[in-house]
Amino acid sequence: MCPCRVNASYLSGWRIWRHSANPPSEDGELSGSMGLFYNFSVCLFSALGSFLFGDSGIIGSVVSKQFDLFQTYFHNPGPSIIGAIVSTFAGGCFFGAAAAGSLATRIGRKRTIQLGALVAILGCSLQTGARNVSYLIVGRLIAGLAIGCLSMVVPLYQSEISPPEIRGFLTGLTQFMISIGFLVANWVGYGCQFLRTDAQWRVALGIQIFPAALLFLGMFVLPYSPRWLVEKGRNDEAFAIVQRLHGTKDNEEFIALEFAEMKEQIRYEQENYSTQFSDLWSTKPMLRRTLTGMAVQICTQFTGINVSSYFQPTLYAALGLSGSKILMITGINGALGAVVTIIFIYFFLDRVGRKSPLILGSFGMAISLAVEAAINAKWGGVDSTNHPAQTAGVAFIIIFSSLFFSTSFGPVSWVYQSEIFPMRVRAIGTSVCTCANWASNVLISQVSPIGMARLQYRFYIVFVVTNIVNAFIVLFFFPETKGKTLEEMDAVFGDQVIPHALETKRTNNIGVEDEKSRESDV
Structure with missing residues (x-):
């Protein structure tokens, strides 16, 4: 008897019910809690690559x-030099993300993460020892190459090892670890400001080396992506990893069908499609995937989040705040952002889907920045002594980033871009989307110091407008992907050509020999 479609999964006692026409049944439950705990552990550890992204926020x-x-050591650099120091990192990220697509296809997601960690060690070491x-x-450029690589391949790796019911949560750990990285960076910055030697900034920059080294070593014991193994013909290894990641003997039939679906889809793609870069726009559904993935990342940058992340102390100074209080508030904001992110991805993301949080978050950020602009226009300035206005200004910066961004584009952008592409171009497609992120980041990072200096409070208005535009882009052009397997995305984007094993409850695109091999594996 064929099992029912999986209706629930467990992670440390947490049950997520799927929206299915079939009622929950005992046979249909994904009850391998130990397997899911291992799945969670792998995704969390690999997210150290994202932690490095956040930790790089120490530059702010x-x-x-x-x-x-x-300031004294580097002869009081002006806004253009500061912009170059910040944006060069993002430029390196662009090229790192571009190279990672090919690397992830050739040497695998796991080895690409390790390579990125090694390059990060080099770049962070150079920053720490900088003489001019x-x-x-x-050093920032080399570290950027690493972070660009990791920012692309980590969510890709997480998405390919996650069961569909909790893929939002597990891939959303990317943004959670980015938040933790910024949290650590903010409090390290707060503490290091009191050092009265060059260690003030060398220690702050050098701390980034340790998570990079830990990631490089730890990845030796983490599994390969099972989908990458299937693509390389290493089916026995892939099936063993799927079993370990997604369950126990209680859901053997589900695991067998899930693996068959992976194998069938990848086999069909290998037999009927190329893996060229031009495939990203060769058909209307593929073009839609590519434009949607790029859009979610470009929209993320045009929320204005990196103005807040990189230049947050400058924003507080514009309200009249000064001294150690500025970095303390920055640290508090980072802590709140991490807490809100983990609550959102754990309890809500896989229930409410991807579109609604993006739309609500966009309008929330637009309102927050509009209020922030009004406060700065009437009561702002480095000489301001209006404490209620300062408190309100700080509050709306925190609401913008720690509430609305952390429950929308922050986690959703990484989840969305990594789940929409077919296997044959998933690494390349994710790479292109991440490049779009970093290209936008370079632009915003470079012009922001100049924009804040010249436009002052009016600079907020730019992002009020872009956030409203973001909301309508998502509303009209983004399809919902909640609860779908990676193989089922072809139905979402309108180019499905073979049945899915998890829907038909039988294999559809593998021969008799493959079927016998699969059954013997089970």
Whole structure:
């Protein structure tokens, strides 16, 4: 008898009911809690690559006026130099993300993560030992290559090892670890400002080396992506990993069908399609995938989040705040962002889907920034002493980033771009989307210091407008992907050509020999 479609899964006692026409049944439950705990552990550890992204946010504290010894050592760099120091990192990220697509296909997701960690160690070491601005910028560029690579391949790896019912949660750990990285960076920045030697900024930059080294070593014991193994013909290894990740003997039939679906889809793609870069726009459904994936990342940057992340101390200074209080508030904001992110991805993302949070978050961020602009226009300025206005200004910066961004584009962008492409171009497609993120990041990081200096409070209005535009882009052009397997995305985007084993409860595209092999594996 064929099993029912999986209706529930467990992770440490948490049950998520699927929206299915079939009622829950005992046979249909994914009851391998130990397998799911291992799945969670793998996704969380691999997200150290995302932690490095967040930890790199230490540069916001380092280039602030509170790091006076940094300012003295580098001869008080102006806005254009500060913009170059910040944006060069994003430029490196662009090229790192571009290279990672090919690497992830050839050497695998696991080895690409390790390579990214090694490059991160080099780049962070160069920053720590910088003797001049050029030295620092080169270190930032190399570290950017690593973070660009990791920002692309980590959510890709997580999505390919996650069961569909909790893929939003597990892939959303990317943004959670980014938040934790920024949290650590903010409090390290707060503490290091009190050092009265060059260690003030060298220690802050050097701390990034440790998570990179841990990630490189730890990945040796983590599994390969089973979908990548199937693509390389290593089916026995892939099936063993799927069993370990997604359950126990209680859901053997589900695991067998899930693996068959992977194998059938990848086999069909290998036999009927190429894996060229041009495949990303060769058909209307593929073009829609590509444009949607790029759009979610470009929209993320045009929320204005990285103005807040990289230049948060400058925003507080514009309200009249000064001294150590600025970095303390920055640290509090980081802590709140991490808490809100984990609550959102754990309890809500796989229930409410992807579109609704993006739309609501966009309008929420637009309102927050509009209020922030009004506060700065009437009561802002470095000489301001209006404490109620300062409190309100700080509150709306925190609401913007820790509430609305952390429950929308923050986690959803990484989940969405990594789940919409077919296997044959998933690495390339994810790479292109991540490049779009970093290209936008370069633009915004470079112009933001100049924009804040010249436009002052009016600079907020730019992002009020872009957030409203983001909401309508999502509303009219983004399909919902909640609860679908990666193989079922062809139905979402309108180019399904073979039945799915998890829907038909039987294999559809593998021969007799493959079927016998699968049954013997079970």
